[in-house]
Amino acid sequence: MSATTVHPTRKPYSPKQAVERMRRGDLGAWPVVGGLIAIAVVFGSLNEHFLSPENLTNLALQMAATGTISLGIIMVLLLGEIDLAAGSVSGLCAVIMTIMNVRHGWNPLLAIVVAVAAGAAIGLLHGLLFTRIRMPSFVVTLAGLIGWQGLLLFLLGEGGTINLPFDGFVAKLSDTWLPPWLAWTLAVALVGAYGGSLLLGRRLRLAADLPVGPAYWAVVRAGFLAVVLAAAVAVLQADRGVPLLLVIFAALVVLLDLVLRHTTFGRWMYAVGGNAEAARRAGINVTRIRVLAFVLSGSLAAFGGILAASRLSAVNQSSGGSDMLLMAIAAAVIGGTSLFGGRGRTYAALLGILVIQSITNGMLLLNVDSSVRYMVTASVLALAVAIDSLARRGSTP
């Protein structure tokens, strides 16, 4: 390619257009990042323990289970539907896994696979009731919320609690820490892969004569990721190390994001969430997409339940109960997933659960009464939904 070839570059937005985008609620992840910084400053100054490596490691461990369930919720929220059964399904599948593993002595991996398959089957049932019988997803999963909770109590029977052996595979999941060399290698590999893919994408676009941003921009973005990852690894390394649980959760977030953005399945998820009728006319099998979303939600709920059981080294009658479901939904919405469908990314689960969990964690450290904690969490959720609703109003002409 000759040096004189001038490639069109993507012009940055003028201030006026930037304001316009903002008015339409197209804020991206910035409100959440701002919120996180505010949380860190407020709680960090009120309690010196909040930003300590030990507490941040605990935070990372607390995030993984609910965050995984939240990922599943995002799959159905993207279609403009809701899954109220995710909490119950997570508890039920954790109980199934524990019974297989502890009572029947199954290989733990097999027990996990069977439990996740059970979650998928439950999701399939929800999806079929929703698409075939056309029951509103709200009602299907509300029935699921109660029904699967009932089945959980039935399976647990008299005792009400089953312990997982502390040195067993399942419990070990949440007590495994990456050795420093592995953590750093992983971080470097991630930054390299990210920066490399940006630069490769840029070259391919240039080769196809498509507009590109400036080259330094790819470096800046990769550098930003490098700083974030290095900070995270350094902090976690100062305590027990990078928890395997966090790596599993983050890997799911990244994997699902790639699927949503780069596969036809993902494209059709957004299409169905944006305008199901348009998707149908374009020849997309809308029913199949909807059923698959519920299957994904059920599977991820099951897996999240297993992670929660691993943390507790037990399952009991309140597995997947209390505020787990609301936290998972709130995390998705706070992270920027629209309740109206068609908008959001899997990183919402990561950012949203980080916000919710650090507020909860911070208030626990400050010995704030649970009554106040509930009200604060509810306010944050209401704020996120308000922003979402305004954004929707802004984007419908």
Next chain:
Amino acid sequence: MIRAEDISKRYGAVQALEGVSLDLRPGEVVALVGDNGAGKSTLVKAISGVISPDSGEITIDERPVRIGNPHDAQALGISTVYQDLALCENLDVVANLFLGSERRRWSVLSHIRMERATRDLLTQLDVRIRDIRVPVAMLSGGQRQSVAIARALIGEPKLVILDEPTAALGVEQTAQVLGLIRRLRDRGLAVLLISHNLADVRAVSDRVVVLRLGRNAGEFRTADASQESIVAAITGAAA
């Protein structure tokens, strides 16, 4: 050439179409006009496979074809732009253009190939959109209609059917879309335009076909016909 011959369709007690015929040739814009309830939408639905007529025949280059559903119509090169745009407002222009027929390898989207094709197509059609990677919700009405029309061209159709494409647009955006329709004709496509607006019809069409009460009620070469004679055919008043 695409020809609908002697098409009839009855809905209960209503004879929506009775022996209607229509010829569509490459490189020609045909305007289908008529009063409300004249049967325009029903005829279009029969050609685009949304309904099956009770009797009559559709031929492409003299060969009879069976159009049982919209998919058949698309496979035969008949592409329809519905009145309600049928775009996904949350997706960008590229995603909307290729919706349902994404270029892919296995299941992985070929973003670059699709964006290249989108830019080429929009350039050829002289559709100007500043940033084709923002959600369609952020475009103007005329731009969205242009995207909907460009979308109809993705499968390389022979015939594009446009149902009231300018109904919701202002003066300037209407002019944009009419210009786009002319460029479709210049690409050698057959275009069937349904419109209530006689000014648009006269501005852009080569031939006007009038339906009245489910029957053919006149056919004019646009260049030779007066507004009065078309209106008279629509209303059934003696010219």
